[in-house]
Structures are given as structure tokens and as C-alpha cells.
Amino acid sequence: MEQTSQLKLKAPSKLEHIIFSKWVVYLLLTPALIVLIGVFFIPMLLMLVQSLTDEQSNFTLANYALFFSEPFYWGVLWQTIKLSTFTVLGALILSYPVAMFMAQSKGKIRAIVTFLVLLPHLVSVVIRNFGWTIILNDRGMINTILLEAGIIDQPLRLMYNELGTVIGLVDSFVAYMILAIATSLYTINPSLYKAGAIMGANKVRNFISITLPLSLPGVYSGIVLVFSLSMSAFVTPTLLGGTSVKVMPALTYQQIMFTLNWPLGAAISFILLGTTIFLVSTFTKVTETKRYKVVFKS
Amino acid sequence: MQYDVELKNIKKQFNKQDVVKGFNLQVKKGEFISFLGPSGCGKTTTLNMLAGFLDPSEGELFIKGKRMNNIPPYKRELGMVFQTYSLFPHMTVFENVAYGLKLRKKPKAEIESRVRKVLELVQLPHLHDRFPNQLSGGQRQRIAIARALVTEPSILLLDEPLSNLDAKLRVELRDELKRLHKQLGVTTIFVTHDQEEALSLSDRIVVMSHGNIEQIGTPNEIYNQPKSEFVHTFIGQTNQFEGNIKSINGSQIQILSKDGVVFNTVVSDSRFQVGESVNLFIRPESIFLGKEHNNSLDTACIQGKIKLVTFLGSITEYHVAIGDHDLVVRTQQPQKEWIEGADVLCCWNIENQLLIRREM
Numbered sequence: 001m002e003q004t005s006q007l008k009l010k011a012p013s014k015l016e017h018i019i020f021s022k023w024v025v026y027l028l029l030t031p032a033l034i035v036l037i038g039v040f041f042i043p044m045l046l047m048l049v050q051s052l053t054d055e056q057s058n059f060t061l062a063n064y065a066l067f068f069s070e071p072f073y074w075g076v077l078w079q080t081i082k083l084s085t086f087t088v089l090g091a092l093i094l095s096y097p098v099a100m101f102m103a104q105s106k107g108k109i110r111a112i113v114t115f116l117v118l119l120p121h122l123v124s125v126v127i128r129n130f131g132w133t134i135i136l137n138d139r140g141m142i143n144t145i146l147l148e149a150g151i152i153d154q155p156l157r158l159m160y161n162e163l164g165t166v167i168g169l170v171d172s173f174v175a176y177m178i179l180a181i182a183t184s185l186y187t188i189n190p191s192l193y194k195a196g197a198i199m200g201a202n203k204v205r206n207f208i209s210i211t212l213p214l215s216l217p218g219v220y221s222g223i224v225l226v227f228s229l230s231m232s233a234f235v236t237p238t239l240l241g242g243t244s245v246k247v248m249p250a251l252t253y254q255q256i257m258f259t260l261n262w263p264l265g266a267a268i269s270f271i272l273l274g275t276t277i278f279l280v281s282t283f284t285k286v287t288e289t290k291r292y293k294v295v296f297k298s
Numbered sequence: 299m300q301y302d303v304e305l306k307n308i309k310k311q312f313n314k315q316d317v318v319k320g321f322n323l324q325v326k327k328g329e330f331i332s333f334l335g336p337s338g339c340g341k342t343t344t345l346n347m348l349a350g351f352l353d354p355s356e357g358e359l360f361i362k363g364k365r366m367n368n369i370p371p372y373k374r375e376l377g378m379v380f381q382t383y384s385l386f387p388h389m390t391v392f393e394n395v396a397y398g399l400k401l402r403k404k405p406k407a408e409i410e411s412r413v414r415k416v417l418e419l420v421q422l423p424h425l426h427d428r429f430p431n432q433l434s435g436g437q438r439q440r441i442a443i444a445r446a447l448v449t450e451p452s453i454l455l456l457d458e459p460l461s462n463l464d465a466k467l468r469v470e471l472r473d474e475l476k477r478l479h480k481q482l483g484v485t486t487i488f489v490t491h492d493q494e495e496a497l498s499l500s501d502r503i504v505v506m507s508h509g510n511i512e513q514i515g516t517p518n519e520i521y522n523q524p525k526s527e528f529v530h531t532f533i534g535q536t537n538q539f540e541g542n543i544k545s546i547n548g549s550q551i552q553i554l555s556k557d558g559v560v561f562n563t564v565v566s567d568s569r570f571q572v573g574e575s576v577n578l579f580i581r582p583e584s585i586f587l588g589k590e591h592n593n594s595l596d597t598a599c600i601q602g603k604i605k606l607v608t609f610l611g612s613i614t615e616y617h618v619a620i621g622d623h624d625l626v627v628r629t630q631q632p633q634k635e636w637i638e639g640a641d642v643l644c645c646w647n648i649e650n651q652l653l654i655r656r657e658m
């Protein structure tokens with residue numbers, strides 16, 4: 001019959017065979033691979049070698065030993081971790097309500113809010129940090145208002161300290177957290193809330209037993225993202241932290257650009273990388289319980 | 299008498315558009331009621347008002363005699379099953395079913411025994427520790443039913459619970475619902491667009507279209523005595539005659555059909571006038587074939603010639619030519635002499651026909 005023959009799938013042509021063969025796929029990946037190997041893996045390898053050799057090009061762990069024997073250095077590591085943790089907490093608290101609002105709104109409003117969340121990222125982080133300087137400094141907007149209103153009589157120290165750094169970091173990275181949480185909230189089937197309500201749960205109860213647990217994948221990936229970004233942030237801690245805040249990326253920069261101690265700078269940056277990987281993978285191991293894997297990964 | 303559910307002139311508008319236009323219904327204890335209508339006719343909206351997810355724009359709503367307007371869903375003590383299963387994906391089967399009892403702060407031992415009992419009731423006693431994504435569609439819906447029943451709700455609401463299942467499972471679960479209703483006697487409101495489901499399950503069916511109730515009646519009444527053109531055409535199959543009223547003699551009416559055939563019928567009231575355009579509807583199952591008019595007053599007959607005979611197993615379908623028109627007749631008792639080309643008289647009881655004025 002004629003009709004059935006029309007339903008048959010057309011056999012792939014020779015051209016299609018060529019286009020979809022795996023060799024072509026590898027070929028298309030090659031430029032990206034070359035760039036990645038050339039400007040990322042090879043320099044990383046060189047840095048690693050440098051951190052592990054002395055002036056006579058002999059193997060040594062001296063640079064790493066120096067880092068851990070000097071309280072000043074691991075104080076910097078500790079401060080970096082601390083600032084990143086506070087940044088994660090701040091971003092989490094600010095993000096959740098925004099993400100919930102986005103999940104509850106539809107169409108146009110959701111699009112507008114998404115745009116507003118991303119808008120600050122169209123401006124360079126340096127400019128945004130200077131913006132914060134205008135707001136936070138001793139004669140900045142906040143202090144002026146509070147002084148004029150007579151609420152305080154000494155300006156509050158809002159920047160050139162850890163507080164200012166965390167404010168700046170939260171501002172830089174909160175969008176990632178918002179979008180990560182919102183994305184997982186979007187996937188919650190709204191009839192789950194109806195099911196909860198009809199079984200006797202009020203809004204608060206529904207939030208605790210439905211929204212919160214089902215948003216965990218977004219929360220976790222938001223935490224990992226913001227934490228990693230904060231650990232490696234350089235500009236904001238430098239501009240808003242001032243001299244009292246010292247973080248690992250700034251320490252690396254200082255060793256390489258001013259002290260010209262490349263091996264130590266390289267070692268510091270690998271210690272930072274190792275610490276971040278260790279903390280993130282521990283976090284993932286702890287949070288991804290057996291139940292979590294069954295529910296979200298299958 | 300106190301009804302389990304009573305809806306008094308319930309209306310709902312969305313953006314000034316009437317979606318439910320005056321819904322009146324009284325449901326007795328233990329009844330199985332279906333809302334049947336095409337997609338978009340307002341079934342879910344009505345059910346959601348009953349559940350408390352939507353507030354009616356107008357009208358009053360009573361459950362067990364208690365006025366329910368403005369009472370939130372979590373205080374209504376209802377059970378509900380949704381089209382999209384809606385099990386909590388992060389809870390095991392046990393936790394899902396136990397959830398309502400936990401909210402009611404029942405002791406642990408009681409929760410365990412009640413969950414076990416209700417899982418046996420839906421014939422899935424062995425799946426306690428599975429998560430919803432480890433269950434098949436049919437199993438999920440059974441668990442959802444168990445979850446809705448475990449709190450012993452006063453009313454069970456079902457919003458197209460079978461629509462996401464494949465055909466075989468749908469029939470299986472339909473029978474299961476019937477058995478559960480028989481066993482538990484819980485007052486049930488079942489929303490569906492599937493006439494077979496409604497006809498096979500319900501004590502009474504509410505046929506809806508465009509936010510209106512077209513007819514409320516037992517499956518038998520709905521099928522055999524449809525009261526509107528919509529019910530006639532939406533449910534089952536029907537024959538339609540277009541024609542004009544030629545003469546009226548008391549309750550006897552003579553109709554001249556569009557293709558030139560004249561026949562007599564009887565109506566119980568005298569709403570009609572000579573010359574009016576009318577439509578007559580009659581179901582294939584309501585027509586019986588014969589040779590002679592039995593001359594009883596409540597029978598209408600029309601002469602035709604058999605054009606086509608189709609044997610369909612338990613029933614046989616005849617296409618009878620009436621003028622240029624084909625009348626479809628179905629019977630479970632075919633006769634030998636009804637062969638293609640034979641002259642037959644097609645008769646029906648007038649209470650099965652619907653005669654209405656045709657809108658111009």
C-alpha cells in the first residue's frame with residue numbers, strides 16, 4: 001500500500017552518516033580542547049612544578065611547609081574560608097524569598113525579576129564595589145543618614161573590614177544563588193501544595209514539608225557555586241576589605257607581583273584550590289544522603 | 299434532610315469571564331457523583347471550589363450541613379486525588395500515606411496500623427519504603443488513593459484520576475474505585491471527561507458544558523433520556539432529524555423531515571407551533587425495528603429500507619435509509635429477515651426522544 005510506505009523513515013543519507021560520525025564530533029571539539037589545554041592545563045602544570053621545585057630545580061616541599069609553619073599564612077586561609085562561609089549564608093538568606101517570589105509569579109513578572117537579578121552583572125565588579133564605597137564609607141550614605149537622624153554619634157565602620165567584604169561578595173554572587181534556587185523551585189508540581197493543603201497542612205507547614213526539601217538541589221548547588229566563587233574572589237576583598245582583610249587570592253597576587261616569589265605564590269594558589277575542592281566535596285558527600293540520591297538523582 | 303455536599307447557585311468568574319454559571323447540586327451520603335463534560339467546561343474549577351483552593355464568586359457551599367465559604371482547604375477534612383498523582387517525591391510510600399495522620403498528631407502505633415490497613419485496601423501492602431519515582435503510574439495512583447482515604451475523609455474528591463494511565467490500567471483502576479466505593483461507602487465526587495468512566499461508576503452524573511449543568515441524572519437517565527442536544531451528542535451516539543412541524547393534533551405532532559419524509563410523534567407538552575423548525579434526536583439503541591406500528595400512543599415510527607448490516611459481536615448495527623438520511627439502529631436481537639434491501643419500520647418510545655426547537 002502506498003500510505004504505509006510513506007510512513008517509513010527515510011534511510012540516513014551518506015552526508016548524514018558523515019556529519020554524525022563520532023570522528024566529526026571529536027574534530028569539532030578540537031579547537032576548544034586546544035585552547036583549554038594550551039591556556040589552562042599547561043600553565044597549571046607549570047605552576048604545580050614551580051611550587052614543588054627550589055632554585056636548583058630540585059624537588060622540594062619547602063614552599064608548602066613554609067605556608068603551614070607560618071600562622072600568618074594559615075590565618076589568611078582561615079579568613080578566606082570564614083568570609084566565604086558568611087557570604088554563602090548572607091546570599092542564602094537574601095536569595096530564598098526572591099527565588100520563591102520568582103517561582104510563584106508567571107510569565108512577564110518572572111522575566112522582569114530575572115532581568116533585574118542579572119542586571120548588576122552588566123556592570124563591572126570594580127564599578128559596583130566603588131558604588132558600595134559611596135554607600136558604606138565613614139561619610140557615606142548610610143552613615144550620613146544615621147548621623148543626621150541622631151541614631152548614632154560616631155560613624156559605623158561598614159567597610160575596610162570583614163563586614164564590607166561580605167557585603168560586596170554577597171552582592172557579587174547572590175544572583176547565582178537566586179537562579180539556582182529558583183530553578184529547583186520551578187520544578188515543584190503546584191498540585192503538591194494542593195495535596196498538602198487538603199491533607200491538613202497550612203501554608204507554613206506546606207513550606208516546611210514540601211518547598212524546603214524539594215528545593216535542596218538548588219540550595220546545594222547555589223552554596224557550592226557561591227562558596228567556590230567567594231574563595232577565589234580577588235577584587236572585592238581588596239577594594240572593600242582594605243588592609244585588615246587578607247584573602248588567599250590577594251596573597252598569591254602579592255607573592256607573584258611584588259615579592260616575586262613565584263614558587264610560594266604557586267604553592268599558595270594550589271593550597272587554595274585543594275582546600276576548596278576538599279571542602280566542596282566533603283559538603284557534597286555529607287549532603288547527598290542515600291535518600292537524596294534516590295529522590296533527586298534517579 | 300442533611301446532604302453531604304450542597305452547592306447553592308455557585309458561580310465563578312476569571313477575569314470577568316463566567317467559568318461556572320450557577321451550579322446547584324445536592325449529594326447524599328455515600329453517593330458516587332461524576333462531573334462529566336469536555337475539557338474546559340469548568341469541572342476542575344467547581345471541584346477546586348469544593349476543596350477550598352478557589353473562592354466562589356457567588357453562591358454558597360455546604361459540606362455535611364456546614365457552610366464552607368471562606369474555610370481554608372486544610373480545615374475541610376476532605377480527601378483528594380489528582381490527575382498528576384501528586385505524591386510527595388521526597389517521601390516514601392509510607393511517609394506519603396502517613397502524612398495526613400502525622401499532621402493530625404496521631405500516635406505512632408495508630409499511624410502504622412492505619413497506613414498498613416489502607417495499603418492493603420488498595421492491594422499494595424509491600425511497597426512501604428519505595429519512593430514515588432520507583433513506582434509505576436498505576437501504583438502511584440493507588441498510593442494516592444490510599445493517601446486520600448487514610449484520614450477517613452467525609453468526602454473524596456477525584457480530579458480525572460485515571461486520565462494519565464494507559465487504557466488497560468484505566469479500566470483496572472476504574473473497577474478498583476468501584477470496589478473501594480462499595481466497600482467503604484465514602485461520598486465521592488469524580489471529575490472526568492470520559493463518558494465510559496462516568497457511566498460505569500456513578501450513582502448520578504452531572505453533565506456539564508460551558509460552565510452550565512446540562513443534566514443531572516442516573517447513568518441510565520443520562521443515556522436513555524437525554525434532556526438536551528448537548529447530552530445527546532456528547533454522550534454516546536445519536537441520530538438527528540432536521541425538519542418542520544407540519545401539523546399538531548393535541549399531543550400528536552406530525553413532522554416533515556428535511557429529506558421529505560413525514561412521520562408522527564408525540565410530545566408531553568405543547569410548546570410547539572405549526573411551521574416551526576425542530577430537531578429530533580434518538581439514540582441507535584433506543585430504536586427497535588419491526589413490521590407494524592403497534593399503534594400505542596407513546597411510540598413513534600418511521601418507514602425505511604435497510605441499507606447496511608454490520609455484525610459487531612454482541613450487537614448488530616443497521617443503517618436504515620430514510621429519504622436521503624441514514625438512521626443508525628443497534629440491537630442485541632437481530633432477526634433473519636432484516637437483510638440489506640428489506641423494508642422496516644423504525645420505532646421508538648417517545649420518552650427516549652428529544653424534540654427541540656432549532657435555533658436559526
Ligand SMILES: Nc1ncnc2c1ncn2[C@@H]1O[C@H](COP(=O)(O)OP(=O)(O)O)[C@@H](O)[C@H]1O
Pocket residue numbers: 312313317335336337338339340341342343344
Ligand atoms: N486560574 C484561572 N484563571 C483564568 N482562567 C481559568 C483559570 N482556571 C481555569 N480557567 C478557565 O476556566 C475554564 C474551565 O477550566 P477548568 O475548570 O479547568 O475545566 P475542566 O476541568 O472542565 O477541563 C477554562 O476555560 C480555563 O481556561
Ligand SMILES: [Mg+2]
Pocket residue numbers: 341342343458
Ligand atoms: Mg480539569
